[in-house]
Amino acid sequence: MKRGYHHGNLRQALVEAALALIADKGPTGFTLSEAAKAADVTPAAVYRHFAGRDDLIAEVARQGFDIFGALMEYAYADGQPSALAAFEATGRAYLAFARKYPGHYMAMFESGLAPANHPELAQVSARARGVLERAAQQLSEHLPADRRPPATMFSSHIWAMSHGVVELFMRGNGAPSPFPPEDLLEAGIGIYLRGLGLIPADS
Amino acid sequence: MKRGYHHGNLRQALVEAALALIADKGPTGFTLSEAAKAADVTPAAVYRHFAGRDDLIAEVARQGFDIFGALMEYAYADGQPSALAAFEATGRAYLAFARKYPGHYMAMFESGLAPANHPELAQVSARARGVLERAAQQLSEHLPADRRPPATMFSSHIWAMSHGVVELFMRGNGAPSPFPPEDLLEAGIGIYLRGLGLIPADS
DNA sequence: TGTACATCAGTGAACGCGCGTTCACTGATGTAC
DNA sequence: TGTACATCAGTGAACGCGCGTTCACTGATGTAC
Numbered sequence A, B: 001m002k003r004g005y006h007h008g009n010l011r012q013a014l015v016e017a018a019l020a021l022i023a024d025k026g027p028t029g030f031t032l033s034e035a036a037k038a039a040d041v042t043p044a045a046v047y048r049h050f051a052g053r054d055d056l057i058a059e060v061a062r063q064g065f066d067i068f069g070a071l072m073e074y075a076y077a078d079g080q081p082s083a084l085a086a087f088e089a090t091g092r093a094y095l096a097f098a099r100k101y102p103g104h105y106m107a108m109f110e111s112g113l114a115p116a117n118h119p120e121l122a123q124v125s126a127r128a129r130g131v132l133e134r135a136a137q138q139l140s141e142h143l144p145a146d147r148r149p150p151a152t153m154f155s156s157h158i159w160a161m162s163h164g165v166v167e168l169f170m171r172g173n174g175a176p177s178p179f180p181p182e183d184l185l186e187a188g189i190g191i192y193l194r195g196l197g198l199i200p201a202d203s
Numbered sequence C, D: 001t002g003t004a005c006a007t008c009a010g011t012g013a014a015c016g017c018g019c020g021t022t023c024a025c026t027g028a029t030g031t032a033c
Helices: A010-029 A032-038 A043-048 A053-079 A083-100 A102-109 A119-140 A151-170 A181-196 B010-029 B032-038 B043-048 B053-079 B083-100 B102-109 B119-140 B151-170 B181-196
Strands: none
Touching: A010 A032, A010 A043, A010 A053, A010 A102, A032 A043, A032 A053, A053 A083, A053 A102, A053 A119, A083 A102, A083 A119, A083 A151, A083 A181, A119 A151, A151 A181, A151 B151, A151 B181, A181 B151, A181 B181, B010 B032, B010 B043, B010 B053, B010 B102, B032 B043, B032 B053, B053 B083, B053 B102, B053 B119, B083 B102, B083 B119, B083 B151, B083 B181, B119 B151, B151 B181
16 A cells, blocks of 8 residues: 555554554554554654553553443443343443454453553543443342342442453453353353342243 | 572472562563573573473463362362352352462463463363363252253353453452452352352342 | 745664573583492 | 592573664645745
């Protein structure tokens, strides 16, 4: 592909180059130089748009949380007005995101960048988490008040199981998956919700 | 600490240096050179004991799986003859291992080394997984045969939730943990098992 | 419409660094007689 | 018990490499008059 002296939209091109690199070599495999080369540009040019390597990764993660949050919100809204359907949908959305945006996902959760260091990143991450917590809160209102665990607790459970399924069975990190990750997670969430008393025992 | 020309037990010293490095800088932060320096030895000396950098990490992971497998087996045996107690104990053991042996844990699950590349590693890893699956199998026999999900499925669920809790709430990767990870996991497993019909609904 | 000029986004060369790895070597150890 | 010698486990210097980053620069763009 030909281009002149000016790139046009180098910033986003770098983000996308980074995404591709991260997706197929892991967050470790990414280097600023390679991203620059992939965007057909000198490494030094990167510094017109980012403070440095970490800043570029952070931007990738930020965009990831943005997409992630939007996806979660959409899934949540789509399941309304049923609290149960909304909750389950967010679980599915989690996995769908990991599958569809592996580079973003890795940058967000596996790059090891401190979320506390980039405050804007913490903020956009909190939004995504908020959706799941809202769904959990709404769901918990269907439980008798005396046997109602905190909503943040079971949103954490679902989040943890989802994340575990991604790490262990969608990446190669655990065993080869005995079941398609989507089915595995769906079944797991189903059993869990039954345990909460939100699904009849013999459905 | 003084030592002569010969180290005595350099191999294990290197493993332990690697562990310490991995534990506090992540699997990425580890370098062969730093491990050598920590063991008070020239980088070249490492090659008397390991084929190279990756081989050293693999050995760390291998030792980790060894300990992990033993811990799981112990927990399992300790919960006998109750299938339920044995199963729950393995879940707790998982988290205890991650807490107590963070360097091993990271080398095993976060270092991104291909388990398929080191066959001996795949083998020792399968053993650990086997314990959990055996516990699940045994547990599933308490369920009516017609409503009995495959044992590997719910051992996968428990594994995923455990792993997710470690990654998200014991490391800094997710939100700051709303609850102690141990409590969170214990509650999660409890709800899950109730959903399976293995714990009475109003216990 | 044309020209002068400020601004901007790239280049390319250079840097210092630490990495993993190799090599010929040497000091220490232990075994045979 | 003492000596010769093979074996082993380290050293230290060197390598090529790619990294992130800096710097003075230059080519392209767009705006004012």
